[in-house]
Amino acid sequence: MLVFATGFDAMTGSLLKIDIQGAGGRRLSDAWADGPRTYLGLQVAGFPNMFTITGPGSPSVLTNMPVAIEQHVNWIAECIEHMRQEGLTRVEATEEAQDEWVQHVAEVAELSLMGKGDSWYVGANIPGKPRVVMPYAGGQPMYKARCEAVRDKGYEGFVLTG
Numbered sequence: 140m141l142v143f144a145t146g147f148d149a150m151t152g153s154l155l156k157i158d159i160q161g162a163g164g165r166r167l168s169d170a171w172a173d174g175p176r177t178y179l180g181l182q183v184a185g186f187p188n189m190f191t192i193t194g195p196g197s198p199s200v201l202t203n204m205p206v207a208i209e210q211h212v213n214w215i216a217e218c219i220e221h222m223r224q225e226g227l228t229r230v231e232a233t234e235e236a237q238d239e240w241v242q243h244v245a246e247v248a249e250l251s252l253m254g255k256g257d258s259w260y261v262g263a264n265i266p267g268k269p270r271v272v273m274p275y276a277g278g279q280p281m282y283k284a285r286c287e288a289v290r291d292k293g294y295e296g297f298v299l300t301g
Contacts, residue, residue, distance in 0.1 A: 195271075
């Protein structure tokens, strides 16, 4: 028996089916109407305290998934621990950091053929889905270094408040 699993909505489908609402009631489906936008694949501006693990904008499916998941979980746990120690309760990616990251993800993808084909990496298997290279193609080592630099600079690109 051959099974062709071509209808899955990779990287965004499961998140969009939850009908997540952020600050002011904005729906994630509206925030991502033109394609997914995240900061480091970890958070979406306007959706405080919502972390995504191996979400769009992270290396996720282009790496060893257990390694990618472990790196995200460790980073998120460190962020939450930092917030606890500082008496903070809210973390949110800034629009500016998110915009810069989305642009970086797109620029790195342009160095490959990834965005040129009709694959699920760009959402081509879902009619009407915006065509965007969703995973970060810069590799896990470069990505991990970037996440560590953000952490080491006091969670640069995030607003942490009490």
